[in-house]
Each structure stands twice: as structure tokens, then as C-alpha cells.
Amino acid sequence: MRRKMAAGNWKMNGTSADLDEIDALGDAVPDPGCEIVICPPATLLHRMAARCDGGPVAVGGQTCHSAANGAHTGDVSAAMLVDAGATHVIVGHSERRQDHAETDAAVRAQTLAAWDAGLTAIVCVGETEAERDALNTLEIVGGQLAGSVPDAATGENLVIAYEPVWAIGTGRTPTLTDIGEVHDFIRTALERRFGEGVGRSVRILYGGSMKPGNAAEIGAVSNVDGGLVGGASLKAADFAEIVRALS
Numbered sequence: 330m331r332r333k334m335a336a337g338n339w340k341m342n343g344t345s346a347d348l349d350e351i352d353a354l355g356d357a358v359p360d361p362g363c364e365i366v367i368c369p370p371a372t373l374l375h376r377m378a379a380r381c382d383g384g385p386v387a388v389g390g391q392t393c394h395s396a397a398n399g400a401h402t403g404d405v406s407a408a409m410l411v412d413a414g415a416t417h418v419i420v421g422h423s424e425r426r427q428d429h430a431e432t433d434a435a436v437r438a439q440t441l442a443a444w445d446a447g448l449t450a451i452v453c454v455g456e457t458e459a460e461r462d463a464l465n466t467l468e469i470v471g472g473q474l475a476g477s478v479p480d481a482a483t484g485e486n487l488v489i490a491y492e493p494v495w496a497i498g499t500g501r502t503p504t505l506t507d508i509g510e511v512h513d514f515i516r517t518a519l520e521r522r523f524g525e526g527v528g529r530s531v532r533i534l535y536g537g538s539m540k541p542g543n544a545a546e547i548g549a550v551s552n553v554d555g556g557l558v559g560g561a562s563l564k565a566a567d568f569a570e571i572v573r574a575l576s
């Protein structure tokens with residue numbers, strides 16, 4: 330059985346005062362029925378991990394460089410994330426793919442670096458609105474999956490997040506049928522490539538305008554194993570509702 334996961338992606342939001350949201354989340358869901366990961370900006374990672382120590386909330390980075398160290402101004406390596414207390418890292422988010430021109434090959438290299446450091450990689454895939462309109466969703470998602478995920482995947486080191494780019498931060502979501510179609514497609518692709526055992530054990534999260542009002546129905550769709558949540562993860566009250574809905 331795959332344990333559901335509620336992952337919060339704070340993106341470039343949050344300063345010291347927002348660390349209190351972590352305490353509020355712990356108070357709101359002291360005994361969560363699903364795995365919780367919060368990915369704050371790198372500046373908060375270490376302090377957040379310290380606050381979460383010993384509790385049910387894990388902490389993750391939002392990206393990592395593919396190299397362990399070196400002359401890469403502004404970047405953070407996977408080993409540095411581990412040193413700061415992270416156990417997970419998001420790689421290949423569409424905002425990274427767009428803003429930093431990250432290719433599938435780059436995301437694959439980052440995933441390998443994450444695994445080398447012992448992190449669980451949350452690899453993001455998803456189509457743009459133009460790609461969906463052109464009926465290319467499954468082709469795009471299949472290509473990203475094949476190109477971004479390295480061969481040594483397991484149910485522990487890999488989580489996939491399906492995030493339609495047009496649903497991120499827009500309040501729009503695909504129909505439940507459309508979500509199910511893509512998640513079933515990803516499951517089949519994982520089983521074909523990695524075998525049934527591994528393919529069935531990898532969690533597939535949905536991301537893109539997940540909120541308290543839709544988390545339960547999306548979480549009940551076939552092969553949806555949780556959510557990667559942006560805006561609605563910033564406030565503990567909202568995120569706690571999503572955690573309950575996914576539990």
C-alpha cells in the first residue's frame with residue numbers, strides 16, 4: 330500500500346516569522362494520517378528542519394544542482410540540503426524548467442545527485458495549456474518522465490508530481506477524469522519501465538491549485554497518492570485541511 334503524501338512547496342515565499350506556521354501545522358494535525366513534507370526557500374530550510382526534528386513533518390529543498398560542490402554561484406547542492414536537514418527535494422518543477430531553462434537531461438542529473446546524497450526526489454512533469462489543447466498531454470508527460478527519471482528508481486527514492494502547468498497558481502484544475510487518465514498513464518509507464526513491484530510503489534502526486542475544497546475528491550482519484558501544494562501550503566490552517574483530506 331502506498332502511503333499518501335501531502336507536500337508543500339513554499340516557492341519564493343516565507344521569512345523567519347513564517348516558521349511559526351510549522352508549529353501551527355503540528356498543533357492542527359498532531360498525528361497526521363499521511364506523510365507530510367514542506368519545501369521552504371533554502372534560507373529557512375535549516376531552521377525549519379530543526380523545528381520539525383522528531384515530529385512527523387519532513388523538510389525538503391525546491392531544487393538542487395547536479396554537482397556536489399564547486400563554482401556555481403547561487404546554487405545549492407543536494408549534500409548541502411541534507412546538511413541543512415532535508416530528506417526530500419523537488420526537481421524539475423515547471424517554474425524551474427521555464428525560468429532556468431532546465432531540460433529533462435538536467436532534471437535527470439539533479440535527480441541522480443539527489444539520490445547520491447540520500448534524498449527522495451520529487452520529480453515534476455506536466456503539460457502546458459497549448460500542449461493540452463493540441464491533445465499532446467500524454468506524449469509530453471511520457472517524454473518528461475522518460476527523460477527526467479534515472480534508471481535506479483525505487484518506491485523510496487522517487488515520487489512523481491503531475492502538475493499541469495496551466496493549473497499552477499491559477500485556481501483552475503483538470504477534471505477528475507483527466508487527472509485520473511494522466512495518473513493511470515504515469516503508473517503504467519512506471520510499471521513498464523521499472524517492473525510491477527517498483528512501478529506500483531512510487532507515489533504519484535497531483536499538483537496545481539489543490540486546496541482544502543478539492544483535495545479530498547482529487548485524492549480519491551485512481552493512482553493519485555497525494556498532492557504537491559503551492560499557495561495553499563503557506564498557511565497552516567489550509568494545509569492542515571488538505572492533510573486531513575488526503576489522510
Ligand code: PGA
Pocket residue numbers: 338492496497498499536537538539557558559560561
Ligand atoms: P499551486 O502550486 O498549488 O499554487 O497551484 C503548485 C505547485 O506549483 O507546486
